[in-house]
Each structure stands twice: as structure tokens, then as C-alpha cells.
Amino acid sequence: MSLLFRHWQQRWRMPELRLLLLALIVSVTVVTSVGFFSSRVENAMQAQARQLLGGDLVLTSARPLDKAYVQRAQALGLETAETVSFPSMASISDKLQLTQLKAVSSAYPLRGDLKTAAAPDAVEVLSTGQIPARGEIWAEARLFAELEVQAGARVTLGRSTFKLTRVLTQEPDRSSNLFQLAPVVLMNVDDLPATELLSPASRARFNQLFAGQVKLIKQLQQELEPQLKSTERVRTLDEDLSSVQQTLQRSGRFLGLAALLSVVLAGAAVVLTSASLMRRELPAVAVLKAMGMSRRQVLLDHAFSLLLTALLAAAIGVVLGLVLGLVLQLGLAEWLSRFVGKDLPAPSMMPALNGLLTAVVLLLGFALPPLLRLVNTSPMQILQGALQRPQQSLWLVVGCVVLAVFGLLWLQARDVKLAGLLLVGLVVGIGLFWVLAGAALRLAQHLGKRVGGGWLPALGRSQRAVLLVVVFATGLFALLLLTTVRTDLLDRWQETLPADAPDHFLINIQPAEAAPLQGFFSEHGVKATLYPMIRGRLVAINDKPVKPEDYEEQRAQRLLEREFNLSSFTTFPASNALLEGQWFDGKQSGLSIEQGIGETLQFGMGDKLTFDIAGQRLSDTVTSVREVRWDSMQPNFFVIAAPGSVTTMPQTLITSIHLGDKKPLVTALIRQFPSVTAIDVGAIVNEVRSLVEQVSLAVQGIFVFTLIAGVVVLIAALQSQKAERRRELAILKSLGAGQALLQRRIWGEFLLLGALAGALAGLLALTAGNVLAYYLFDLDMHLNLLPLLMGTLLGSMLVGVAGYWNLRGLLQVLPLSLLKA
Amino acid sequence: MNKTVIQTTHLVKTIPQAGRELQILRGVSLAIDIGESVAITGLSGSGKSTLLGLLAGLDLPTSGTVTLFGQNLEGLDEDQRAALRLGRVGFVFQSFHLLENLTALENVMLPLELGASGTDRTRLATEALQQVGLAERLSHYPNQLSGGEQQRVALARAFVTRPQVLFADEPTGNLDRETGKEISDLLFTLQAQLQTTLVLVTHDETLAARCQQHYRLVEGALV
Structure with missing residues (x-):
């Protein structure tokens, strides 16, 4: 064991293993941080959705519900509550007002909170575990205004009279009727029969709320659904999305996509580095086998090294991911707690497990084929000069890689069909890059002949150049796609929420008030x-x-x-x-x-x-x-x-x-137009805006990691061809090529390869960005040639510098020593 | 006691090439005794390295038999043949084949690590490097050593387990004349000291002349 560990330490001296570790860390970090972030957001969304329902599951009907349902739920150990709501007139002496009467049982609400205030202008407080006492009602501020009463007034509903005790400021399941005209009046359900308001003709809605453990709720739903009458149905979290949820959902999708891109990129780096790591180990294994090392020992030695590397990467990546995820949530946690109330769900540890699995899947799929090839290296090769890689079934390699990529996609998407589609997309994308790269290189070769680029012909023929272009193009594509989608997405979000986005809705304006109200607005400079x-x-x-x-x-x-x-x-x-x-x-x-x-x-x-x-x-x-x-x-x-x-x-x-800091105007407006109702949506606007900012921060983080993954891929690709380049340079040097010529050649080749890769990447990013914007984020398509230009420029610069930097060391070395090594 | 350490009878090796069978060895029979030094010479492509590989059990013949340490290699799989070599066979190659990410000392320790644990590997490896005159170079990496020094490390690595048989494939092929001479002197000194059987493949006739036995391969057959 200690020996295996020491061998692992010794392999650290190889740049390939360090690159492999880096590539793995990048993917684990990205997966963990994004997973951590999204799971928190998703949990918050679910929690909020449950609040909108007032429970985990709601049974609703136009007729009174069968008590057997409640008994069954209670037998399962679930909490239950009931509500009955219908329109009804409320009166006080000679004044009448249509209200939305809502009678609730003592456990209401099962999810979310009720908030009340002592008077319409008093401070709002949380009403923990309380509903109106028998003989009392709570009502929205509008009722106080319409009936011109204070708390303590006696209000008649049907055959009963109630004491109006508090102002109802928030109830969880109200949001679906934000623009309901009649003010809500909350009463104790036990008072309902005495009012005699409920008759078969009243347009009442009977709701039975249930809450409890997820699996029990699911069980109840499965049991109830077959026995429901035609008037009864189950309401679940599948609600119309609010604007905030829509934003959250889009941001979740975008982050997922960004994470996927960097994982795929890191995966490419793992493929390249593990292959060149194994290639480098080939002579060593042949020598050791000649000395008497068994295949089992070879397998054990290398598998141990790889596994340890994966575990180390997973550990570092998970910690980094958690830290990054936490940083991304610094503002968000507070924001979410405001958004969903006091029960901010605890972050799940699943993303950490996901990170670990990602590292293992990456290594298993991408390093296993070269490892098996290594194990089967014949020791005889060491005597035959040129080391040849043992033959390996193409199906094994393809099978391993495809399975691993599918596994990675599934880990991110958690949807077999989507993962399958993404896999097909990826294969088609890479195939497209391959074909286009080959064509572009042949074209460059053809043009090169005319302008006298003597070294260009070699470029057109070599698979090596095609491979480099494909790898670079994939990396650049990920970066460009992320940049364009990010910029587009954020810009267009910001556009929809300009600084003067409305922060108040005014409803219930009588037609006769239209002209005076417009006068009021122009007087105060409000559009x-x-x-x-x-x-x-x-x-x-x-x-x-x-x-x-x-x-x-x-x-x-x-x-x-x-x-x-x-x-x-x-x-x-x-x-x-x-x-x-x-x-x-x-x-x-x-x-x-x-x-x-x-x-x-x-x-x-x-x-x-x-x-x-x-x-x-x-x-x-x-x-x-x-x-x-x-x-x-x-x-x-x-x-x-x-x-x-x-x-x-x-x-x-x-x-x-939009009132902004002119908010006090609302009071003046209501005083002048008492029947108008003002709804403050400033909080929602701010929520959406701060979410967009938070998401853009998260995206920057992912972007940095994608960039790192891209650079790792670049270096890995260069490193994988270094030995070949070394021999080639030695031959050219021995044939009399001078430093200056070789420098020009290296620069020229890499600038050209980079430019080609960048142009291809830009073109595809442009297309894919629009498709994604349209289908995934509900945004319009538009033509922006910037990615193409940026890709070409960025590609040639990045690849040129990296290529030269990678090979510059070899320029100084004497040709003889190059050949000997 | 049987004093033959390696024996072959009618060794034939063919490989498929361009749809035809190319015969590399055509019925080679030889016997090598314990402690003996044997040179195999021949032109490039005469089948020297192939023969060396078969003698060491790195590969199996198409027909004929190889007996190593009294064990017929026929029917043994790769791992069984490796186990037979373990600790009893050393190798020296033309291009040294040192592991680049390991220091001189770590390279020499490698064969010891393959065998039983418990031996003081560091001490044995240090002594082996001292013997080849590289006591000062223990922590150097191969790329920090000259060609001659690298081959010395390879010699130390080959002898550190005190093998019964040492296979050397063109040990001086990558070295200049003077360094080559130094290396071959060292090789024969160590071989004599440790009474190792030496099987040497070379096309250097002077080197071959220093061996007790000399086989010549011409187009896959001994002459």
C-alpha cells in the first residue's frame, strides 16, 4: 500500500497527472457549486409554491368534501385544515360591501404564514398558529376603507354579526387572486353554519389542505385520485409560475447549461490527459514487465494512482464548490429567506455526492480504455525500438466514452431523455467540427500553395492538426456560447426590468375617476x-x-x-x-x-x-x-x-x-381616490432584479471555471502531441532549420489553427446561442456577428501564445538530444 | 546439477506482414550455461532482438521450445513467465529506458519494489549506484544525466537484484566509443563479480569478442 502511494507521489512529477487533477477539480467544483446553488434555489421555489397552496396538497371542490378523505389523511399522520370561500355581502348599518368570505379551520395555514395588523396603518405582525376567534373576523384594509370603519366595529355577515378585530395583510394562498376586487374576510369555520350563508346555490369553493412527509403526501394523493368525484380535484405544486419563479427557472436552466459546458470541456481534458499519461507510461510498463511485473500489479499500481487522483480532486473540488456555492448565495440566502418566509430549506448534500460521482465517472469512462491498453502492453516492444500501442477494440473505447459522457449528462440533467438528446447533440457537434475543421484545413492548404506558405501542405494532411482544431474549437465554443448567452440573457432581462420598471399596480379605478387620476399623475410627474x-x-x-x-x-x-x-x-x-x-x-x-x-x-x-x-x-x-x-x-x-x-x-x-422614492404619493392618491386599490409590487421587482444580479454573479463564477477548463484542454492537447513535435523539431533542426524559421513556423501554425478553431466555434456558438435563447429561455433570436469575430481573434491569440509557450523550451535544445530522448 | 540456464530447440518465429508470413527465426537451437557470457551478433533485421525476447520469455515462439531456469515456457501465460523472471533476470537496453519522472535512486529501486517487501531497498539501490560510480548522482533525474551516466544507472538497476541472467540489448549502441568502452568494462566486471549469466545482443564485434560464447545470426538462423 505504501509502495502504491509512493508510486502515486512519483507520478506527480509528470505534468500529465497534474493536468488530470486540475481537469477533475474543475469539473467537480463546477458540478458541486452549481448543484449547491440550484438545489437551494429549487428548494426555495418548492417551499414558496407550497405556501401558495397553503399546504403540500390541496383537495378542492365546489361541493362539501367527503369527511372520509380527512380521516384517511389523519390516519396516515398528516396534518389537515379546511377552508371554505365564497363571495358574500358584508354590511354595517346601511353600508354594503361585496367581500370574499373565507372560513378557515384552526390548523390553517399548514404552509406559509398569516400576517395581520391592529389597524390599516399599523405595523404588520406574524400571526403564529392563530385564526380569528369565534365571533371575530379579520379583513383586508380595503374593507375598512370601503365601510369607513375602525377595528372593533361590528359587521354583519348573513344572520350573524361579528367583531372586526384585525387587518389581514397576508394569507398564503391569496396570490392566485391578486386582482380580486372584493376584499377578503377571514372567519372561523365553526361560525359558518350560524350565518346560514352557505347554500347549494352559493358559489363556494371547499378546500381541504394536507401537509406532512413527502412520501405520505404522495401515498394520499395516489389513494385519493381514483375515488374523486367529478367536482373534486387535487391541486399540487404544478401552479402557474409567478414572475419570480419564471426568472428562477430560467436562471436554473442557464446555470445548468453553463455547468454542463464546463464539465464537457473538463471531460475532454481528462480524455486527452489520461491518454497521454498512459502513453507516457507505456515504456515504463514494458520495462517493468520485462523485469517480472505481472499484469495484476500494473493494473493495481495505475488504478490506485488514478483512484487516488480522482478522490483528491473530488475532495478539493467539493470543498471549492461548497465555498463557491456559499459565496454565490451570500446575498441569495437572505433574499430567499425573505422570499419564502422563515423556513429557508437547508442546502442538500446531494451536490457533493454528484461532484464525487462526476470525478469517478470521468475517470472510469475516459481513463479505463487507455489503462486496459497499458495493462496489455507487451514487454517485447521494449526491444523493438518503436513502441506501438497495443491494439484495442474500438467498440470498447467508444462504449466507455459514450457511457461516461451519458453518465455525466445524466448527472447534470437528471433526465434520461434530455441526457440522450444532449449526447446526440454533442456527437453531432463534434462530428460537425471534425468535418468543418478538415475542410477548412484543406482550404488553407490550397490557398497556402498559392501564396507560398511552404509548410501549409503538411498541415492539411495531418489528423493531428484536425484534432487540435476540433479540441480548440470545442473549448472556444463553450466559452463563446457562455459569453453570448450570458450577455444576451442578462441584457435582455435588464431590458425587461428597466430602472423605471413599475413598482405599483393601481386597480379598481372607476371610469369616472380616469380623467382626475390622469390629472393627479401629470401634476406629480408620473407616467x-x-x-x-x-x-x-x-x-x-x-x-x-x-x-x-x-x-x-x-x-x-x-x-x-x-x-x-x-x-x-x-x-x-x-x-x-x-x-x-x-x-x-x-x-x-x-x-x-x-x-x-x-x-x-x-x-x-x-x-x-x-x-x-x-x-x-x-x-x-x-x-x-x-x-x-x-x-x-x-x-x-x-x-x-x-x-x-x-x-x-x-x-x-x-x-x-413607477414611483421609486415618491412612494408617499400612494397615501395622497388613496386619500383623493378612496376606491382605488394600490398594490406594491416594488418588492417583487427588487426580488427579480437582485436575482438577476445574483445569477449573473454565479455565471461569472462558472465562466471563470469554464475558462480554466478551456485552458486545461488547450494545454492537454498540446502536451499530448509534444513528443511528436519534439521529434519533428529535431529533424527540422538537423536539416538546418534556424531558430527564427522554426519560431515563425510554430507561430504561423498555431495562429492559423487558432483562428480556424475560433471562427468555427464562433459560427456554431452564434447558431446554438440563438437556438438556446429561443427554446430554453423564451427570448427572441437575433443576429450578432460578434462571436464570430471574437472567436477568430481570441482563438488565434490564445492558441498562438499557448502553442508557442508550450514548444518554446524545445527550440533551445540541441537536435541530437531531442532525437535521443 | 543441471548447469544449463537457457535452452532452445528448433525455435521458429514468424509474424504476419502484408498478408504473408514473415519468418524471422528459422529453427534456432542453443544452450547457455550458468555464469557464461554469450554474444549474439548479426546485421540489422537478422532477428537478434527477437531471439533475445524469446530467450527472456517476453514473447512466445511460433514453434520450438524455450527452457528458462529449467522451466519450459510453452503453455505459460504472460504473468507466469513474468513471475519466472522476477528477481532472477536483469535487462539493459540500447536506449536505457529509465523512467523520466524518477530519480536515479528511484529507478534502481524499481526492480526491488517488484519483489518481496522487507528488503532495505534504499540501501541496496544506493550500493548499486556506488558500484557504478554514481554515488553523487542519487537524486538526479535522467534528463540531468549524460548518456553514459544514464546507462550506468541502467546497469545498477539491472544488477541490483543480483539476477542469475542479464539480458543486454545493444548496451553501448547509443554511446560514443569511449563511453561505450567504459560501460562495457563495467558490465563485464559486474558480471564476473556476481557470476551472472550474460546474454548480449550487439553488432559490435569487439564487444562480442569479450564474451565466452559467440553466436552469429544470419537471416534468422545461427551460423
């Missing part, structure tokens, strides 16, 4: 566009009535259950993109729909939609389809009707404004 907002329920498609039960998809059912926000205006919204059809441009009929809703509810261009808007019917044909950026912080609408077509419908107006 705002008012949009009509009409609440309508989709009742028929092409005159055929639609019901939630007609659809299997949960989202479709939800969309049909609640009312959509419709609008009508002349100017095409800047944050939308027209996908099909024509914008109204003066026409007075037609509907413009959002792409997603059309896909979900299965309607599109030319279909006739009928909406029920407070008893009135609106029927029209779809004349355009839009793509909407929900994270734009602008009012967005699923359906927009032609200008003028809905003026007679009951409506309010909505707008979004």
Missing part, C-alpha cells in the same frame, strides 16, 4: 397608461358551451372556473409579441388572445369566443395571438377585445406606475 379591466367568464367556444369538466388539464379547469381579466385598447403592448394574425389597427371587432391560454383551452385564430361579463354577453372572433412576458411588471391580459367593443360593459381601470 401611466390606464387600461380597462373587465372580468369575464368564458362560456362558449364557437357557440358550444364550455365547462371545466370538459378539460383534463388542471390549468384549463382553473381558468374556466374563475373569471379572466379582459381589456381593450388601441396600442399594441410593448411587452407582448405578435405571433399570429393582425393587431386591431382601427378595426372595431376581433379578439387578441395570449398564446398559452389558447393552447390550454384549445382555441386559436378564427375561433369564436363568448364571455359572460356580469350577465352581458360578449362574442367575437380571435384575430390575433400574442406572446406575453408575464415578468414585465406591466398589466397583461389573456384576452384583449377590439377598441370600442366593450365600452358598454361594466369595467374598472388598471394601471402600473
Whole structure:
């Protein structure tokens, strides 16, 4: 054992082993840090999504739910809570107000928090484990304003009268009805029967919330689903994504991609270095075998060295990855805890295991074939002068490498199909590089003959040059792709969130208030566009009535259950993109729909939609389809009707404004326009913005590692050909080539190879970047020739300098000694 | 006691080349006694190195038999043949074949490390290097040594296990005349001191003349 260890130490003197270690460290670090970062973000997202539901699993129905479900859940040891909500009028003396009444049981909410305040302008506090006591209700500040009451007032709901005790400022499962007009009133579910409000005719929604261990929740879901009645369904985390989640998801994808690129690059470095390490060991093994070393000893000796190197790399990489992951989260942890409330999920240790597995898979797949070849080296070769590598089955090599690459991709993507697709992409990409590199070199050779580049012919023929171009191009491609995608992505994100991005939504503006409100805005220098907002329920498609039960998809059912926000205006919204059809441009009929809703509810261009808007019917044909950026912080609408077509419908107006440090204006505005509701989304805007900054920092980190991986690949590729170059230089020197000539030749060759590789990489990065932006990040395609230019320049510079630097030592050596070694 | 250490009968070696069988050795029979020094000479391509490889059991003949240390090599696999050589056979090569990442001392320790543990490898290797006059060069790497010095290290490495047989393949082939002379003097001195059987392949007739036995190979056959 100590001997094996000593041999490992001795191998440290070979640059190849050090390079191998470096390549492994890079991949482990990247995998660990990105994994650490993303798993934290993902956990936070899940936690937030659970808060949106108020539990881990929600059973919802338009009819009271069977008690057997609750009994079963309790038998499994799960927590349960129930809520019943429906619209109802609240009254105080002669004043009436429509409210959204929500009766909850004592365990509510199972996930997330309730927050209340003593008065509309008082400090908000966490309401731990409490709901309104019997005979009391809590309500949103709007109810206080509408009814002009203070805390302590007595409010009548149905046949009961309640004491209005606190202002409800936050409830977990509210977000899905952000723009709900009626203020929420929270009451104890035990008070509900006495009100006699609940009748079979009331549009009530009965929810049963469950929370507990993941596997028990899954078990309950599996048991419940087959027995559900047609009116009942299960709601899970599969919710519409909020703008923050959309950003988080994109950033997760991007980081994953970045990590994948640097792992693939590091993998290439491992292939090259382990192959040249084994090639270097070939004579040693032949000598030792002649002395009596057995194959088992050879295998043990080298496998031990490789394994120890992998473990060392994994240890260093995991520590570095954790540190880097922590640094990336410094700002994020605090931010996430604000975002998801007090229970910030603990970081998982999976990424560390992933890092270790990455190192092992890299070595197993990439070093195993050359190791087996080494073991089978014939000692006889040592007597035959030229050392020839033992024959090896091509299928074994290809099989090992493909399996290892697939393993790596799977470790990153955790999806067999995606990993398969990525593998195919990678193979096609490298094949493409190979073909293009060969063609480009032949072209260079052809042109070289004309301009008298005497050494160029050699270049065109050699597989060595093609290999170098492919390797360099792959490395440069990763760097360029990352640079362009990163810059594009961040720029375009920033664009969607400019410094003056709206931070307040104003809703519930009465049409009569529109003119005075605009006056108020211009007086205070606030820019705002008012949009009509009409609440309508989709009742028929092409005159055929639609019901939630007609659809299997949960989202479709939800969309049909609640009312959509419709609008009508002349100017095409800047944050939308027209996908099909024509914008109204003066026409007075037609509907413009959002792409997603059309896909979900299965309607599109030319279909006739009928909406029920407070008893009135609106029927029209779809004349355009839009793509909407929900994270734009602008009012967005699923359906927009032609200008003028809905003026007679009951409506309010909505707008979004940027107040920044003029925030106190809100109070003045509400005082002047009491029925207007202001929703502060500044916090969300800041969250998205700080997330973008955080992600860009994370990407810089990954970028640095990809750069290191790229340089390691470059050196590994050069190192793998050094022996051959050494002989070649010796021959040229012995034929009388002077230093200056050789220098020119080396510079010329590497500058050309680098430029070719860079141009190829730029071209492919340009294409791939656009494809990725479009399909993965929902961004538009655009032509940016910078990668091509940058690739060519960067490639020739980087490869030229590295190539010369790698070989410069050989220029000083005497030809004889070159030949002897 | 049997005093023959290596014996061959009708050794034939053919290799496939360009679709045909190329015969490298055509029925070589010889016997080498313990402590004897034997030279095998011949032109380039006469099959000298192939014969050396077969004698040492590095490869197997197409037909005929090789007996090494009284053991017929036929039917032994690569590892069994390696075990037979372990600690009893030394090698010296034309291009030295020292491990570049190891110091002179570590290179000499290598064959000791292959065998049983417990021996004081550092002491034995140091003594071996002292014997070849490189006491001052223990921690030098091969690229810091001259060609002659490198071959001395190779000699120390070959003799450090006190092998019964030493196979030398053109030991002076890469050296100038003077250094070559020094190396061959050292080789024969050590061989005599340790009473090692020496099998030497060379095309240097003066070197061959210093051996007790001299076989000449012409086109794969002894003459």
C-alpha cells in the first residue's frame, strides 16, 4: 500500500497527472457549486409554491368534501385544515360591501404564514398558529376603507354579526387572486353554519389542505385520485409560475447549461490527459514487465494512482464548490429567506455526492480504455525500438466514452431523455467540427500553395492538426456560447426590468375617476397608461358551451372556473409579441388572445369566443395571438377585445406606475381616490432584479471555471502531441532549420489553427446561442456577428501564445538530444 | 546439477506482414550455461532482438521450445513467465529506458519494489549506484544525466537484484566509443563479480569478442 502511494507521489512529477487533477477539480467544483446553488434555489421555489397552496396538497371542490378523505389523511399522520370561500355581502348599518368570505379551520395555514395588523396603518405582525376567534373576523384594509370603519366595529355577515378585530395583510394562498376586487374576510369555520350563508346555490369553493412527509403526501394523493368525484380535484405544486419563479427557472436552466459546458470541456481534458499519461507510461510498463511485473500489479499500481487522483480532486473540488456555492448565495440566502418566509430549506448534500460521482465517472469512462491498453502492453516492444500501442477494440473505447459522457449528462440533467438528446447533440457537434475543421484545413492548404506558405501542405494532411482544431474549437465554443448567452440573457432581462420598471399596480379605478387620476399623475410627474379591466367568464367556444369538466388539464379547469381579466385598447403592448394574425389597427371587432391560454383551452385564430361579463354577453372572433412576458411588471391580459367593443360593459381601470422614492404619493392618491386599490409590487421587482444580479454573479463564477477548463484542454492537447513535435523539431533542426524559421513556423501554425478553431466555434456558438435563447429561455433570436469575430481573434491569440509557450523550451535544445530522448 | 540456464530447440518465429508470413527465426537451437557470457551478433533485421525476447520469455515462439531456469515456457501465460523472471533476470537496453519522472535512486529501486517487501531497498539501490560510480548522482533525474551516466544507472538497476541472467540489448549502441568502452568494462566486471549469466545482443564485434560464447545470426538462423 505504501509502495502504491509512493508510486502515486512519483507520478506527480509528470505534468500529465497534474493536468488530470486540475481537469477533475474543475469539473467537480463546477458540478458541486452549481448543484449547491440550484438545489437551494429549487428548494426555495418548492417551499414558496407550497405556501401558495397553503399546504403540500390541496383537495378542492365546489361541493362539501367527503369527511372520509380527512380521516384517511389523519390516519396516515398528516396534518389537515379546511377552508371554505365564497363571495358574500358584508354590511354595517346601511353600508354594503361585496367581500370574499373565507372560513378557515384552526390548523390553517399548514404552509406559509398569516400576517395581520391592529389597524390599516399599523405595523404588520406574524400571526403564529392563530385564526380569528369565534365571533371575530379579520379583513383586508380595503374593507375598512370601503365601510369607513375602525377595528372593533361590528359587521354583519348573513344572520350573524361579528367583531372586526384585525387587518389581514397576508394569507398564503391569496396570490392566485391578486386582482380580486372584493376584499377578503377571514372567519372561523365553526361560525359558518350560524350565518346560514352557505347554500347549494352559493358559489363556494371547499378546500381541504394536507401537509406532512413527502412520501405520505404522495401515498394520499395516489389513494385519493381514483375515488374523486367529478367536482373534486387535487391541486399540487404544478401552479402557474409567478414572475419570480419564471426568472428562477430560467436562471436554473442557464446555470445548468453553463455547468454542463464546463464539465464537457473538463471531460475532454481528462480524455486527452489520461491518454497521454498512459502513453507516457507505456515504456515504463514494458520495462517493468520485462523485469517480472505481472499484469495484476500494473493494473493495481495505475488504478490506485488514478483512484487516488480522482478522490483528491473530488475532495478539493467539493470543498471549492461548497465555498463557491456559499459565496454565490451570500446575498441569495437572505433574499430567499425573505422570499419564502422563515423556513429557508437547508442546502442538500446531494451536490457533493454528484461532484464525487462526476470525478469517478470521468475517470472510469475516459481513463479505463487507455489503462486496459497499458495493462496489455507487451514487454517485447521494449526491444523493438518503436513502441506501438497495443491494439484495442474500438467498440470498447467508444462504449466507455459514450457511457461516461451519458453518465455525466445524466448527472447534470437528471433526465434520461434530455441526457440522450444532449449526447446526440454533442456527437453531432463534434462530428460537425471534425468535418468543418478538415475542410477548412484543406482550404488553407490550397490557398497556402498559392501564396507560398511552404509548410501549409503538411498541415492539411495531418489528423493531428484536425484534432487540435476540433479540441480548440470545442473549448472556444463553450466559452463563446457562455459569453453570448450570458450577455444576451442578462441584457435582455435588464431590458425587461428597466430602472423605471413599475413598482405599483393601481386597480379598481372607476371610469369616472380616469380623467382626475390622469390629472393627479401629470401634476406629480408620473407616467401611466390606464387600461380597462373587465372580468369575464368564458362560456362558449364557437357557440358550444364550455365547462371545466370538459378539460383534463388542471390549468384549463382553473381558468374556466374563475373569471379572466379582459381589456381593450388601441396600442399594441410593448411587452407582448405578435405571433399570429393582425393587431386591431382601427378595426372595431376581433379578439387578441395570449398564446398559452389558447393552447390550454384549445382555441386559436378564427375561433369564436363568448364571455359572460356580469350577465352581458360578449362574442367575437380571435384575430390575433400574442406572446406575453408575464415578468414585465406591466398589466397583461389573456384576452384583449377590439377598441370600442366593450365600452358598454361594466369595467374598472388598471394601471402600473413607477414611483421609486415618491412612494408617499400612494397615501395622497388613496386619500383623493378612496376606491382605488394600490398594490406594491416594488418588492417583487427588487426580488427579480437582485436575482438577476445574483445569477449573473454565479455565471461569472462558472465562466471563470469554464475558462480554466478551456485552458486545461488547450494545454492537454498540446502536451499530448509534444513528443511528436519534439521529434519533428529535431529533424527540422538537423536539416538546418534556424531558430527564427522554426519560431515563425510554430507561430504561423498555431495562429492559423487558432483562428480556424475560433471562427468555427464562433459560427456554431452564434447558431446554438440563438437556438438556446429561443427554446430554453423564451427570448427572441437575433443576429450578432460578434462571436464570430471574437472567436477568430481570441482563438488565434490564445492558441498562438499557448502553442508557442508550450514548444518554446524545445527550440533551445540541441537536435541530437531531442532525437535521443 | 543441471548447469544449463537457457535452452532452445528448433525455435521458429514468424509474424504476419502484408498478408504473408514473415519468418524471422528459422529453427534456432542453443544452450547457455550458468555464469557464461554469450554474444549474439548479426546485421540489422537478422532477428537478434527477437531471439533475445524469446530467450527472456517476453514473447512466445511460433514453434520450438524455450527452457528458462529449467522451466519450459510453452503453455505459460504472460504473468507466469513474468513471475519466472522476477528477481532472477536483469535487462539493459540500447536506449536505457529509465523512467523520466524518477530519480536515479528511484529507478534502481524499481526492480526491488517488484519483489518481496522487507528488503532495505534504499540501501541496496544506493550500493548499486556506488558500484557504478554514481554515488553523487542519487537524486538526479535522467534528463540531468549524460548518456553514459544514464546507462550506468541502467546497469545498477539491472544488477541490483543480483539476477542469475542479464539480458543486454545493444548496451553501448547509443554511446560514443569511449563511453561505450567504459560501460562495457563495467558490465563485464559486474558480471564476473556476481557470476551472472550474460546474454548480449550487439553488432559490435569487439564487444562480442569479450564474451565466452559467440553466436552469429544470419537471416534468422545461427551460423
